[in-house]
Amino acid sequence: MNKRVASLVLLASFGFTHSALAFCGFYVAKGDAKIFNKASQVALVRDGDRTVMTMANDFKGDPKEFAVVVPVPTVLKKGQIHIAEKALLDHLDAYSAPRLVEYFDENPCRVHEERMSMRDAAMTAQVSAPSAKMQANRGVTIEARYTVGEYDILILSAKESKGLETWLRENDYRIPAGASSVLESYIRQNMKFFVAKVNIKEQTKLGFNYLRPIQVAYESPKFMLPIRLGTVNASGPQDLLIYALTRNGRVETTNYRTVKLPSDVEIPVYVKDRFPSFYRDMFASQVRKEEMSAVFLEYAWDMGWCDPCAADPLSPKELRNLGVFWLEGGQDISSRGMMPQGTNVFITRLHVRYDRGHFPEDLVFQMTGDKENFQARYVLRHPYAGSIDCGMSDTYRESVRARREKEAKTLASLTGWSLVEIRKTARLGDPAVTPASQSQDKPWWEKIWQ
Amino acid sequence: MTTANSTYLSLVPPPRPLERAEKTRIPAVDPRVYQIGSLSLLLIYGMSHLGFDIKVPQAASTIVTALATQWLCSRLWRLPMFDPKSAMISALSLCLLFRSRSMALVILVTVITVASKFVLRWKGKHIFNPTNFGIVVMMILFDGVWVSPGQWGNVAFFAFLIACAGGLVVNRAARSDVTYAFAFFYSALLIGRSLYLHEPLTIPFHRLESGALLLFTFFMISDPRTTPSSRPGRILFAALVAAGAAYIQLRLFRTNGLLWSLALFSMSVPLIDWLLPGDRYEWNSLKRPLNHPLSAFRSTTNFVKEMS
Numbered sequence: 001m002n003k004r005v006a007s008l009v010l011l012a013s014f015g016f017t018h019s020a021l022a023f024c025g026f027y028v029a030k031g032d033a034k035i036f037n038k039a040s041q042v043a044l045v046r047d048g049d050r051t052v053m054t055m056a057n058d059f060k061g062d063p064k065e066f067a068v069v070v071p072v073p074t075v076l077k078k079g080q081i082h083i084a085e086k087a088l089l090d091h092l093d094a095y096s097a098p099r100l101v102e103y104f105d106e107n108p109c110r111v112h113e114e115r116m117s118m119r120d121a122a123m124t125a126q127v128s129a130p131s132a133k134m135q136a137n138r139g140v141t142i143e144a145r146y147t148v149g150e151y152d153i154l155i156l157s158a159k160e161s162k163g164l165e166t167w168l169r170e171n172d173y174r175i176p177a178g179a180s181s182v183l184e185s186y187i188r189q190n191m192k193f194f195v196a197k198v199n200i201k202e203q204t205k206l207g208f209n210y211l212r213p214i215q216v217a218y219e220s221p222k223f224m225l226p227i228r229l230g231t232v233n234a235s236g237p238q239d240l241l242i243y244a245l246t247r248n249g250r251v252e253t254t255n256y257r258t259v260k261l262p263s264d265v266e267i268p269v270y271v272k273d274r275f276p277s278f279y280r281d282m283f284a285s286q287v288r289k290e291e292m293s294a295v296f297l298e299y300a301w302d303m304g305w306c307d308p309c310a311a312d313p314l315s316p317k318e319l320r321n322l323g324v325f326w327l328e329g330g331q332d333i334s335s336r337g338m339m340p341q342g343t344n345v346f347i348t349r350l351h352v353r354y355d356r357g358h359f360p361e362d363l364v365f366q367m368t369g370d371k372e373n374f375q376a377r378y379v380l381r382h383p384y385a386g387s388i389d390c391g392m393s394d395t396y397r398e399s400v401r402a403r404r405e406k407e408a409k410t411l412a413s414l415t416g417w418s419l420v421e422i423r424k425t426a427r428l429g430d431p432a433v434t435p436a437s438q439s440q441d442k443p444w445w446e447k448i449w450q
Numbered sequence: 451m452t453t454a455n456s457t458y459l460s461l462v463p464p465p466r467p468l469e470r471a472e473k474t475r476i477p478a479v480d481p482r483v484y485q486i487g488s489l490s491l492l493l494i495y496g497m498s499h500l501g502f503d504i505k506v507p508q509a510a511s512t513i514v515t516a517l518a519t520q521w522l523c524s525r526l527w528r529l530p531m532f533d534p535k536s537a538m539i540s541a542l543s544l545c546l547l548f549r550s551r552s553m554a555l556v557i558l559v560t561v562i563t564v565a566s567k568f569v570l571r572w573k574g575k576h577i578f579n580p581t582n583f584g585i586v587v588m589m590i591l592f593d594g595v596w597v598s599p600g601q602w603g604n605v606a607f608f609a610f611l612i613a614c615a616g617g618l619v620v621n622r623a624a625r626s627d628v629t630y631a632f633a634f635f636y637s638a639l640l641i642g643r644s645l646y647l648h649e650p651l652t653i654p655f656h657r658l659e660s661g662a663l664l665l666f667t668f669f670m671i672s673d674p675r676t677t678p679s680s681r682p683g684r685i686l687f688a689a690l691v692a693a694g695a696a697y698i699q700l701r702l703f704r705t706n707g708l709l710w711s712l713a714l715f716s717m718s719v720p721l722i723d724w725l726l727p728g729d730r731y732e733w734n735s736l737k738r739p740l741n742h743p744l745s746a747f748r749s750t751t752n753f754v755k756e757m758s
Contacts, residue, residue: 161648181650184648185647185648185649188647221702221703221704224703249593252598254598255599255656257500257601257602258598258600258601259501260501294603360655364705366705368549368596368598369550369551369592370503370549370596371594372551
């Protein structure tokens with residue numbers, strides 16, 4: 001049946017980023033403030049052994065109580081740390097988000113586009129303290145101390161976890177019970193610790209009322225995300241969105257299954273008004289189906305274009321701000337204005353819900369040579385609403401009835417929602433919503449000898 | 451004994467005592483048939499339940515290309531028989547492991563894999579496991595190919611299934627020692643490292659529950675045509691491959707350490723065989739007196755199997 005794309009309902013970011021940075025660190029609260037870490041966003045730009053990681057958070061609590069501890073493979077110099085604009089990851093999220101598309105049937109007888117206003121990401125890093133102050137204390141060495149943007153950052157190395165734990169406690173970082181056992185294995189792998197707290201003075205001076213994403217650039221064969229620390233004080237499963245940008249193709253996990261989410265399925269049109277809850281429940285249902293042991297692929301696409309577009313692709317300047325360093329070749333690439341169709345930047349959006357029991361290991365990734373596009377896309381098809389004057393009305397009506405029944409079953413199986421409720425909400429069997437209902441007035445015998 | 455039997459016996463001489471004894475040692479079916487069955491089941495399960503990134507046309511092309519290459523090479527090397535079993539095993543292994551969006555690369559890896567058995571030989575043995583060789587060569591030469599070690603997941607039931615199916619094959623192929631030795635060394639390395647790092651043991655167990663590891667252990671490293679001839683040699687070989695794989699994965703942080711390590715240490719097998727000599731393995735091998743009436747036929751058959 002002919003279809004016409006009438007409009008696109010695009011829901012970019014919904015519900016998953018209600019808490020803050022947790023994937024590789026833990027929140028350290030002073031007093032008895034309870035901070036739940038349920039969701040995080042990380043962009044990983046990777047080519048060869050070079051990685052630029054952007055860690056975003058949607059932290060809503062008192063900035064004084066925010067802190068993060070991230071194991072990193074090397075001691076980072078001040079130039080390897082950067083503060084990015086939040087809009088960068090918001091745009092990345094919007095561009096790659098699961099999408100709902102809407103079609104209207106044509107008469108059987110015969111974009112909305114949302115543009116994100118993006119602010120240029122400006123580096124406001126200030127380096128205030130000595131770059132490498134060596135201070136041994138309880139086996140903990142402050143390899144470097146920087147103030148970058150609104151953050152006070154320390155790079156620590158440690159000889160043993162108890163010493164590190166004590167040091168962090170003495171320096172007003174409250175460590176959740178059990179952290180030292182996790183810290184120990186990173187120490188023994190000779191990893192360093194990136195520790196950041198908010199510098200309230202700097203934040204006030206800069207005028208931001210939210211915490212901007214921290215970026216770090218490093219060179220290491222390790223293509224992984226340390227998630228184990230984040231599970232230490234978690235009150236339940238957490239969500240993590242990973243945007244991987246590579247030169248050659250899709251990224252997948254090598255120590256967990258990477259599973260494509262169900263896509264390109266038709267669902268009842270009433271979902272238009274409740275897409276966030278549909279997607280949340282569908283995701284939860286898929287997580288259950290995979291016994292919470294898989295990482296889900298939500299989007300894999302060449303960064304040069306999209307179809308349909310949930311948001312415009314990121315500009316070369318935005319990509320460079322994210323750390324896509326191989327775009328540097330053309331010095332004035334951003335001045336060219338237009339992004340060429342088909343670029344050498346490929347984005348993979350992975351979504352994982354994890355806890356300590358199901359994800360005992362840190363996530364390890366590999367870049368594949370796969371450039372096949374994939375998007376989590378859900379389709380609404382509206383029946384034709386006009387009058388049908390030709391003899392196809394009965395056939396069409398029957399096809400729509402069968403289609404709507406199928407859509408209801410699809411929705412039930414994807415989300416675990418009650419089929420009875422879905423049928424009721426979708427008003428299946430209600431003649432008032434059946435297209436071409438006027439044909440029902442025909443005498444019954446008309447069909448017999450047609 | 452009845453008359454009818456006498457008539458029969460007059461046509462075919464009764465088996466000699468030696469043959470009767472040998473008959474009990476002959477497996478009911480060529481072990482490779484079991485292996486083809488196991489790999490086929492895994493592939494069907496992987497494609498239908500685990501979403502393996504391979505579609506039917508690619509699988510079909512791989513199988514057809516493998517058989518065609520085997521047939522062509524059999525003609526070129528003037529073999530008296532075309533034996534499809536080994537080519538089928540290679541094709542199914544490629545379907546399970548090798549990933550590419552390019553049909554040309556799929557065909558190329560299949561040709562390289564099957565042809566390598568004919569070309570890369572040392573004293574009648576294959577130097578490399580053919581599938582291992584094909585995949586490693588392609589990973590070196592092309593960007594658009596990959597292996598997904600995570601595709602199997604860690605569901606215990608599935609691990610159990612593979613272990614059983616693989617164990618069956620290994621026992622039939624009578625080279626279970628290399629499998630068990632590798633499983634022992636690799637487990638010891640992973641568990642030992644985690645103990646050293648004070649990691650919880652859930653980490654090494656999670657790594658060991660990998661379907662990719664089981665497939666490698668039971669189906670690939672156990673290939674009797676590439677492993678050393680003597681038992682001590684095979685145990686040494688298993689230890690080397692395990693150490694190499696652990697080093698590549700856990701120290702160099704590169705993926706597919708198992709495949710790289712096997713390819714690397716396969717080249718050491720001639721040296722191991724020289725240091726620790728033993729009898730060469732032959733599928734369904736039977737040691738018969740040279741003057742046995744069937745010896746001529748069997749030597750031809752074994753020659754064909756050597757090329758498989």
